[in-house]
Amino acid sequence: xxxxxxxxxxxxxxxxxxxxxxxxxxxxxxxxxxxxxxxxxxxxxxxxxxxxxxxxxxxxxxxxxxxxxxxxxxxxxxxxxxxxxxxxxxxxxxxxxxxxxxxxxxxxxxxxxxxxxxxxxxxxxxxxxxxxxxxxxxxxxxxxxxxxxxxxxxxxxxxxxxxxxxxx
Numbered sequence: 304x305x306x307x308x309x310x311x312x313x314x315x316x317x318x319x320x321x322x323x324x325x326x327x328x329x330x331x332x333x334x335x336x337x338x339x340x341x342x343x344x345x346x347x348x349x350x351x352x353x354x355x356x357x358x359x360x361x362x363x364x365x366x367x368x369x370x371x372x373x374x375x376x377x378x379x380x381x382x383x384x385x386x387x388x389x390x391x392x393x394x395x396x397x398x399x400x401x402x403x404x405x406x407x408x409x410x411x412x413x414x415x416x417x418x419x420x421x422x423x424x425x426x427x428x429x430x431x432x433x434x435x436x437x438x439x440x441x442x443x444x445x446x447x448x449x450x451x452x453x454x455x456x457x458x459x460x461x462x463x464x465x466x467x468x469x470x471x
Contacts, residue, residue: 304363305360306335306354306381307365308325308354308362309325309335309339310335310336310337310352311334311335311336311337311338311451312337312338312339312341312343312382312409313339314339315339315354316339317338317339317394317444318414319336319339319357320333320334320336321333321355326386330360332355332361332363333354333355333362335351335353335362335363336354337347337350337351337352338351338352338407338409341409342387342407343442343461344385345385345441346372346381346441347354347389347441347444348406348407348409348411348440348442349408349409349411349420349442349443350441350443350444350454350464351444351446352443352445353447354442354445354446354447356447356449356450356457358450360403363417363445363446363447364460366445366447367399367447367457368450369457370397370399370428370429370457372430374427375394375397375421375430375432377433379445380393380394380464381394381445381461383443387468387469388466388469389469390466391463391464391465391466391467392443392461392462392463392464393461393464394432394459395435395436395459395460395461395462396424396425396427396428396432396458396459396460397432397435397457397459397460398429398457399429399449399456399457400427400453400456401455401456401457402454402455403455404427404456404458405420405424406423406424406444406460407444408420414416415440418436418438421436421437421438421440424436424442427458440463441462441463442459442461442462442463443463444458444459445458445459445460445461446458
């Protein structure tokens with residue numbers, strides 16, 4: 304899949320970028336955006352990033368191709384470019400789920416709560432990636448609409464594998 308967009312974040316709600324580009328221009332494709340409750344520096348245990356599933360393949364329009372385990376085998380990682388670094392995430396779970404799925408949890412009062420969360424993500428997977436996650440892992444959740452069901456989203460979860468320092 305080719306997803307190459309800036310990630311934006313509103314400090315108010317998750318509606319701000321549904322129909323606006325990163326520069327605030329109106330656009331039905333919206334933007335790729337981080338949940339407003341997440342730490343903008345990808346420091347949370349679960350950072351949720353949303354994007355529209357566009358029919359032309361733009362935004363997160365190709366994310367649901369991860370339903371194919373063959374695609375996962377060829378492209379098991381995704382990358383986030385942050386100032387000075389490239390964050391590499393190893394995909395460990397992909398599936399369609401209702402909008403009230405625990406995948407959208409971003410705050411975990413105890414390490415046990417986080418462990419239960421991680422187990423839920425792994426149990427929800429459409430196929431076994433062979434990857435495991437532990438309470439030490441940081442997760443990024445990519446979320447897009449499922450075209451056949453308005454109350455479902457397609458989710459791809461990756462755990463932080465490494466932070467690569469970029470040359471100046």
